Amino acid sequence: MDRLLLDTNVILDVLGAREPFVADSKRLWEFCETGQAEGWVSAITFNNVFYILRKLTTAAVARRHLRDLHGIFQIAPVDGTLVDVALASPQPDFEDAIQYASAVSIQAACLISRNLDDFPRKGPVPVRTPASYLRSAGL
Numbered sequence: 443m444d445r446l447l448l449d450t451n452v453i454l455d456v457l458g459a460r461e462p463f464v465a466d467s468k469r470l471w472e473f474c475e476t477g478q479a480e481g482w483v484s485a486i487t488f489n490n491v492f493y494i495l496r497k498l499t500t501a502a503v504a505r506r507h508l509r510d511l512h513g514i515f516q517i518a519p520v521d522g523t524l525v526d527v528a529l530a531s532p533q534p535d536f537e538d539a540i541q542y543a544s545a546v547s548i549q550a551a552c553l554i555s556r557n558l559d560d561f562p563r564k565g566p567v568p569v570r571t572p573a574s575y576l577r578s579a580g581l
Contacts, residue, residue, distance in 0.1 A: 449555035466572040484544035
């Protein structure tokens with residue numbers, strides 16, 4: 443079973459029903475929810491999702507979504523060592539560096555994101571889009 447770390451944009455596609463991305467992201471979410479893959483998110487995904495969803499809905503609705511997220515996905519911790527790894531990364535976006543370092547730290551089979559250009563082309567964890575991963579899984 444693949445261990446997947448889902449980037450914040452994939453989670454927001456589902457929770458925010460963001461078109462045209464929601465269909466593939468939702469299928470991937472359900473793939474993890476049904477135990478066909480081991481779904482993970484970085485700890486920073488929670489504050490990122492809350493910040494965006496509370497602007498689109500309410501704080502109460504955003505918290506409800508976070509509880510759902512917590513019940514489905516395992517959480518990759520962010521500690522000082524991981525922050526040091528992200529700070530040493532050549533990635534220009536620090537949030538993406540944290541996401542990638544989180545994927546490496548949990549030994550993910552891949553990191554799933556729609557923003558492939560934000561991550562290393564080569565490295566210990568490949569980065570794929572939801573659609574690409576689903577195709578490779580035969581879904």
